Amino acid sequence: MKTSIDLAWKSVGTIDDIPRLGSRTVTTAGDDIAVFRLADDRIFAVYDRCPHKAGKLSQGIVHGDSVTCPLHNWVIGLTDGKAKSPDEGCARTVPVRVDGRIIMLGVS
Amino acid sequence: MNMIAPKRRRLVLVGNGMAGIRTIEEILRRAPHAFDIAVFGAEPHGNYDRIMLSPVLAGERQFADIVTHDRAWYAQNGIELIAGEPVVGIDRDARTVTGALGTTRPYDLLLIATGSTPVIIPVPGHRLPGVIAFRDIADVEAMVNAARTGRTNAVVIGGGLLGLEAANGLARNGMKTTVLHLMPTLMERQLDPVSAKMLKADLEARGLTVITEANTKAIHGTDRVTSVELADGTILPADLVVMAVGIRPATQLAKDAGLTCNRGIVVDDGMRTSDPAIHAVGECVEHRGTLFGLVAPLWDQAKVAADRMTGVADTDYVPAVSGTRLKVTGIDMFSAGDFTGDDTCEDIVYRDAAKGVHKKLVLRGDVPIGAVLYGEAQDAGWYFDLIRNATDIAAFRDLLIFGPAAAGVNQGSGVEALPDTAEICGCNGVSKGRILTAIHEHKLSSVDEVRARTKASASCGSCTCHVESLLTLALGSAYDATPKIKPVCACTALGHDAVRAEIVARALKSIPETMRSLGWSNPDGCATCRPALNFYLLCAWPGEYRDDARSRFVNERMHANIQKDGTYSVVPRMWGGVTTSAELRAIADVVDKHNIPTVKVTGGQRIDLLGVRKEQLPAVWRDLNAAGMVSGHAYGKALRTVKTCVGSEWCRFGTQDSTAMGVALEKMTWGSWTPHKTKMAVSGCPRNCAEVTIKDFGAIATESGWDLHVGGNGGITVRVTDLLCKVTTEEEVLEYAAAFMQLYREEARYLERTAPWVERVGIDYVRSRIVADPGARRLLRDRFIESQRHAQRDPWADRAAGVEAHEFRPLATVE
Ligand code: SRM
Ligand SMILES: Cc1cc2nc3c(=O)[nH]c(=O)nc-3n(C[C@H](O)[C@H](O)[C@H](O)COP(=O)(O)OP(=O)(O)OC[C@H]3O[C@@H](n4cnc5c(N)ncnc54)[C@H](O)[C@@H]3O)c2cc1C
Ligand code: SF4
Ligand code: FES
Numbered sequence: 001m002k003t004s005i006d007l008a009w010k011s012v013g014t015i016d017d018i019p020r021l022g023s024r025t026v027t028t029a030g031d032d033i034a035v036f037r038l039a040d041d042r043i044f045a046v047y048d049r050c051p052h053k054a055g056k057l058s059q060g061i062v063h064g065d066s067v068t069c070p071l072h073n074w075v076i077g078l079t080d081g082k083a084k085s086p087d088e089g090c091a092r093t094v095p096v097r098v099d100g101r102i103i104m105l106g107v108s
Numbered sequence: 109m110n111m112i113a114p115k116r117r118r119l120v121l122v123g124n125g126m127a128g129i130r131t132i133e134e135i136l137r138r139a140p141h142a143f144d145i146a147v148f149g150a151e152p153h154g155n156y157d158r159i160m161l162s163p164v165l166a167g168e169r170q171f172a173d174i175v176t177h178d179r180a181w182y183a184q185n186g187i188e189l190i191a192g193e194p195v196v197g198i199d200r201d202a203r204t205v206t207g208a209l210g211t212t213r214p215y216d217l218l219l220i221a222t223g224s225t226p227v228i229i230p231v232p233g234h235r236l237p238g239v240i241a242f243r244d245i246a247d248v249e250a251m252v253n254a255a256r257t258g259r260t261n262a263v264v265i266g267g268g269l270l271g272l273e274a275a276n277g278l279a280r281n282g283m284k285t286t287v288l289h290l291m292p293t294l295m296e297r298q299l300d301p302v303s304a305k306m307l308k309a310d311l312e313a314r315g316l317t318v319i320t321e322a323n324t325k326a327i328h329g330t331d332r333v334t335s336v337e338l339a340d341g342t343i344l345p346a347d348l349v350v351m352a353v354g355i356r357p358a359t360q361l362a363k364d365a366g367l368t369c370n371r372g373i374v375v376d377d378g379m380r381t382s383d384p385a386i387h388a389v390g391e392c393v394e395h396r397g398t399l400f401g402l403v404a405p406l407w408d409q410a411k412v413a414a415d416r417m418t419g420v421a422d423t424d425y426v427p428a429v430s431g432t433r434l435k436v437t438g439i440d441m442f443s444a445g446d447f448t449g450d451d452t453c454e455d456i457v458y459r460d461a462a463k464g465v466h467k468k469l470v471l472r473g474d475v476p477i478g479a480v481l482y483g484e485a486q487d488a489g490w491y492f493d494l495i496r497n498a499t500d501i502a503a504f505r506d507l508l509i510f511g512p513a514a515a516g517v518n519q520g521s522g523v524e525a526l527p528d529t530a531e532i533c534g535c536n537g538v539s540k541g542r543i544l545t546a547i548h549e550h551k552l553s554s555v556d557e558v559r560a561r562t563k564a565s566a567s568c569g570s571c572t573c574h575v576e577s578l579l580t581l582a583l584g585s586a587y588d589a590t591p592k593i594k595p596v597c598a599c600t601a602l603g604h605d606a607v608r609a610e611i612v613a614r615a616l617k618s619i620p621e622t623m624r625s626l627g628w629s630n631p632d633g634c635a636t637c638r639p640a641l642n643f644y645l646l647c648a649w650p651g652e653y654r655d656d657a658r659s660r661f662v663n664e665r666m667h668a669n670i671q672k673d674g675t676y677s678v679v680p681r682m683w684g685g686v687t688t689s690a691e692l693r694a695i696a697d698v699v700d701k702h703n704i705p706t707v708k709v710t711g712g713q714r715i716d717l718l719g720v721r722k723e724q725l726p727a728v729w730r731d732l733n734a735a736g737m738v739s740g741h742a743y744g745k746a747l748r749t750v751k752t753c754v755g756s757e758w759c760r761f762g763t764q765d766s767t768a769m770g771v772a773l774e775k776m777t778w779g780s781w782t783p784h785k786t787k788m789a790v791s792g793c794p795r796n797c798a799e800v801t802i803k804d805f806g807a808i809a810t811e812s813g814w815d816l817h818v819g820g821n822g823g824i825t826v827r828v829t830d831l832l833c834k835v836t837t838e839e840e841v842l843e844y845a846a847a848f849m850q851l852y853r854e855e856a857r858y859l860e861r862t863a864p865w866v867e868r869v870g871i872d873y874v875r876s877r878i879v880a881d882p883g884a885r886r887l888l889r890d891r892f893i894e895s896q897r898h899a900q901r902d903p904w905a906d907r908a909a910g911v912e913a914h915e916f917r918p919l920a921t922v923e
Binding site for chain 1: 630631632633634635638639657658659660661662663665666670672674914918919920921922923
């Protein structure tokens, strides 16, 4: 249960701050985090680095529960960060909690 | 040995339509080198499949799909095509024909195939603008254009085949459409009263209004039609009136030449007129007192005329029963032969009101002579064969009405059991034997290939399933019936053209609506289809459609090019490559103020500021705007640059002011979204320093005007432009440029640049739309200008003023 102990939940804004099928970034001391809102208002977050060549996933087109990277069109699953076959690789996901309309990210 | 080639005889065809060109094909098949052939056509095109105008109007096909003989076909066969010039006189003594523009051609043999002209009822107001017929592609364009320019009410006079197909098409274009029919029931020449009523109900369910026993008294309007008045005083508002009340053989030319004419040009069994040097075929003729209005009999006439004119055989034309279908998608009907009968006849009727099915067969003794099938017509081919062959059906009379399967005659769609002589495609007169031979000889494996080779199923398409059965029969399991059209993406089975057509036909106005209506498998699509749909909607509904930023690729959404490190580049427009010291100074100041790492001159005659961070973009744009500069769309599937040379203003060779021409082109076209990026260039003389010949559109100045070029590409696969045409004035350059842009925008597939598009549709097609037909060109130009009214907003100014601010700011910062 390491993660839940180390995690700090930080509120970063509300669902309404992100357009449907869109994304916003959260700046951190390290890499940016891309926060996505799906058509059904589910929220996911991954570090804004494509496992391929570090493309900014926040700038891609969102569809279903995936995002297509703007640089070379890899499709990254937002639920697990995994690149869809035939590509291989994984973007680092960030835990999300939604409280009412407030979005909270679990950062360590 | 000294051989002198026999002198070729001269053959002239008047009437570049379906019957005439079919006869020429039959002649070429029999005697490929016997004639020097010249063809006069009143319409400014090659030949097209007239019966497919209805699907074009309904948005299910495009004009390019129905062109059966493009200009290249005439050229390949050594035929001189004089299109756009009607023949006005035949001098039978001198054996010459003369066109309206004075072109004269001598003949040894003349073929007249002038078709027919639509009947216009001479009620008051019938000459008002907005009152049209339904006969050729110009009529279809007039109808589509009426719908596009926001005219709302259409009235179609005539509830026969043509009228109903026109009405359906107008309704699919979004017009409120009323059909007026003089008789008590629709299509009374093809349908019995019961099926006619079912048809009326089906059409009403599709939103059409049908008024039977409607007698048109007058058409009202001052400078354009505004309403239609009926004999009973009813006034119907109308912005467009289509008259489809019948056709009359086009005999004037033949009459003036002294040929025997009755209702049509009188021909004998050999399709010869009263002058032995002149044959006639098609809707313009009268054979043994009969006139023609469907294509199937014309194909038989073409064969007879070709046999006779080449002298290979003395065949006679024997009229055969013809069948009709209404080409309204979703309405299944067929009618053939005598479906009313007389005292010596009996009917067999089957009706299932719940399923909307009605079938009626008319028999004389045990021989079927006519049929009407409504709501379920898949056995039409079988019944049609029984009627044509006067088959004795006594053996299965009890089960006849239930179709061939129930009657135990043969299984499947029945084609396996047919003899090789049986006609599969009625529209094009193609037999089973010919299809099978073509499949074997040319190793055909798809319906499209069979279509291309034999024309079977190329017209109304109702025999497609039989062609498929024949492919299965010939190839067994090697035949894969899945269509070869490439779908837009994995979310749909539809191809680009079909999606575009449906967007217009069903008036779909948003991406979710389009996906729902067309059955997308992923509810919000994918990164391939969404940008395509966004463009198609934007193009179809200028000013109305709300651009969906979430369906734009990053560069178009951010209005800047993303770089490998996630920063962006900024390229302001530099009109025609011309700049000033003030602009350069402003750019220098922007670079210093925002610490932009790289400044580079691009290959497109302007300056690229590279390495701008996302959050800096609005401020950079604001500063560039302040100095009068706007977005260069270097990031978009849009008009990019217009490259120019110095031209006559400075260059010792320049013949025209290419720089000013380039600036004018860029001012007209900037901001337009296109299927792929579009680049232009203007050179001041044929030395062509602006590289016009590898641009999407360009102009090269000559002493007397401008050569217009289209379809060039540098980049991955180099393609040199085609010369579109020569024009004289700058206004013409702009008009042709706008028309070309719009044709490309409306008809190319998303991510298809002009070069592959022109390759696909052919430069002749592009010329037929833009050069040959001034009316069509101006309509395209007008639509482009209208769309530009909404598109020419600087996206940078909007964003500098706060639009989509969330794109440029982080949501939050956490430690
Ligand atoms: C900046 C520039 C290179 C330069 O430094 O000169 C450039 C830069 C890019 N070009 Fe280009 N092309 C540039 C002129 C050209 C030219 C020359 C011209 O326009 O006269 C060509 C060949 C002519 C042509 O298009 O036919 C050219 C053919 C391409 C192609 C291949 C297109 C093709 O149809 O084959 C691509 C790839 C694509 O578009 O899919 C491309 C794509 C790109 C992209 C957008 C690649 C990308 O997706 O990131 C580059 C963006 C760089 C950036 O961020 O600004 N660029 N590119 C030029 C910008 C011109 C401008 O002012 O807008
Ligand atoms: C909208 C529509 C739908 C149809 N649907 C069907 C269908 O489903 N099934 C079916 O069997 N039939 C259908 N038809 C009828 C079919 O199209 C005609 O029977 C066929 O086109 C007649 O061929 P044609 O060569 O006689 O005449 P056309 O194809 O009309 O050709 C005649 C050509 O001659 C030209 N011409 C006339 N006068 C001159 C002159 N003086 N000099 C030079 N050129 C001249 C005309 O401009 C025209 O291009 C339909 C027709 C229309 C308009
Ligand atoms: S040629 Fe064009 S696409 Fe290739 S690296 Fe240079 S700028 Fe980029
Ligand atoms: S960096 Fe994402 S696909 Fe290449």
